[in-house]
Amino acid sequence: MPLIEVHGLTKRFGKVLAVDRLSFTVEAGTVVGFLGPNGAGKTTTLRMLLGLVRPDAGRATINGKAYRDLPEPLHQVGAVLEASSFYPGRTARSHLRVQALLSQSDPSRVDDVLELTGLTGAAGRRIGGFSLGMRQRLGLATALLADPEVLILDEPTNGLDPDGVRWLRDLLRGLAAEGQTVLVSSHLLAEVAQTVDSAVILDHGRLIAQASLAELTAGEHNLEDAFLKLTKETAR
Amino acid sequence: MTPMTTLVRAELFKLRTTRLTYGLLATAAGLTILFSVLEASRAGTKAGGIAPLYTASGLDSVITGGTWALLLAAILGVTVSSGEFRHSTATLTYLATPHRSRVLGAKAIAAAAAGVVFGLVGYLIAAGVGLIFVAAHGYHLAVGDATLARYGAGHLAAAALLAAVGVAVGSLVRSQLAAIIGVFVWTIVIESLIGGLFKSVQPYLPYTAATTLAGSSLGGAAFGPAHDAATSATALPFAAAAGLLIGIAAVLSLLAARITVPRDVS
Numbered sequence: 001m002p003l004i005e006v007h008g009l010t011k012r013f014g015k016v017l018a019v020d021r022l023s024f025t026v027e028a029g030t031v032v033g034f035l036g037p038n039g040a041g042k043t044t045t046l047r048m049l050l051g052l053v054r055p056d057a058g059r060a061t062i063n064g065k066a067y068r069d070l071p072e073p074l075h076q077v078g079a080v081l082e083a084s085s086f087y088p089g090r091t092a093r094s095h096l097r098v099q100a101l102l103s104q105s106d107p108s109r110v111d112d113v114l115e116l117t118g119l120t121g122a123a124g125r126r127i128g129g130f131s132l133g134m135r136q137r138l139g140l141a142t143a144l145l146a147d148p149e150v151l152i153l154d155e156p157t158n159g160l161d162p163d164g165v166r167w168l169r170d171l172l173r174g175l176a177a178e179g180q181t182v183l184v185s186s187h188l189l190a191e192v193a194q195t196v197d198s199a200v201i202l203d204h205g206r207l208i209a210q211a212s213l214a215e216l217t218a219g220e221h222n223l224e225d226a227f228l229k230l231t232k233e234t235a236r
Numbered sequence: 237m238t239p240m241t242t243l244v245r246a247e248l249f250k251l252r253t254t255r256l257t258y259g260l261l262a263t264a265a266g267l268t269i270l271f272s273v274l275e276a277s278r279a280g281t282k283a284g285g286i287a288p289l290y291t292a293s294g295l296d297s298v299i300t301g302g303t304w305a306l307l308l309a310a311i312l313g314v315t316v317s318s319g320e321f322r323h324s325t326a327t328l329t330y331l332a333t334p335h336r337s338r339v340l341g342a343k344a345i346a347a348a349a350a351g352v353v354f355g356l357v358g359y360l361i362a363a364g365v366g367l368i369f370v371a372a373h374g375y376h377l378a379v380g381d382a383t384l385a386r387y388g389a390g391h392l393a394a395a396a397l398l399a400a401v402g403v404a405v406g407s408l409v410r411s412q413l414a415a416i417i418g419v420f421v422w423t424i425v426i427e428s429l430i431g432g433l434f435k436s437v438q439p440y441l442p443y444t445a446a447t448t449l450a451g452s453s454l455g456g457a458a459f460g461p462a463h464d465a466a467t468s469a470t471a472l473p474f475a476a477a478a479g480l481l482i483g484i485a486a487v488l489s490l491l492a493a494r495i496t497v498p499r500d501v502s
Contacts, residue, residue, distance in 0.1 A: 047502060079331055085323070087250070099328070101242060101246045101249060104238065104242065142328065
């Protein structure tokens, strides 16, 4: 059974059809890129998968269950959705302590993930003073805290400097090597091509392709060319 | 599923590590000192219009200063829920606890616990100011220990329940600024207006009922025409006032849960 299963997912915001009968799967132990131009419906899809946005039709499950029915959601899914969603007056450490409490994780995990994301030195500082890159790191620390089965990352390279991008790539590769399942959305294809096993490509809320990296780039120079060709075809 | 006690502990931890909590508590303490000292120094003077401190009514006026803590407890409740939307932390909160009505319940309980602290601080300051002025004048205390204890219990209960009401209001309104302004306008302007115009309704107005629960005379904490107006209406008895506030908190919380649960969070 696939770890993530999206079937016929549809969401309309007013007149805009954000996601249109989208179906795809993510197998355990794979790193899957979730690709599409800005406004393709990536974030809306991820938010529906995580129970934050209600689909108009279709279903999205993790381990066969809707997110809200997961017995211990933070142990099954670690998600990084946007860079600024922390209370600015709280320190990084006390933010993580709240999360550890909520996920009933061992408090020692707080120091582990601070270390892993390179935030140990900033742990006592208020998040309000963090750069975008530090927030992304804190988002990842939050997601990794309960040692989840699957990581869901929405545009994780946003706001990262070249150092940060390299750090993230190494982190994802390390996690992939350990067999971690990752679904990572991005509009930066060159970056994603270096980390993913396969990709789900969508445009205008519709699935354009789901295939391994090798299949996608067959006959094309690289993923970017394949992507542009695929999205152009649907635009016609 | 994360136990409710854990959710409440997490909310209490958030309150303890939020500077706003201390800012609101300090504001409550400051306003209570200001109004209690003001009333105490005007009591028994010709210009003051407040009964002397050797009467129960005079002492009541001073202890009414503690009702500022009730108002600030309601504001705290508003920030506990609306803060999630102001700082977009609702996403992380709902990822940890997808059952949103449980989040709301935990917030109401945690805010009520913090409200108890607000009520206690307000009461200790207001009663303390009253007792100091009474002693300084060399008067005998006009009210017994039982009455003072009832005022104290009333402060705690009223502040706790208003904080829970605030959580529901903040969740329904979502805009923190609008909700805070709304609470101030409702308590200080609207209840004072309605209370002044319709005397028979006055005892049932939520904030007015909360202040009478805390020991104020009916309209004692109000402004303008509703302030201590000559009236045939009497304040609700202790249990009825508490019951009214519990009812309002319950109805607004259920409404907030119904509306919050299906709402998209983006």
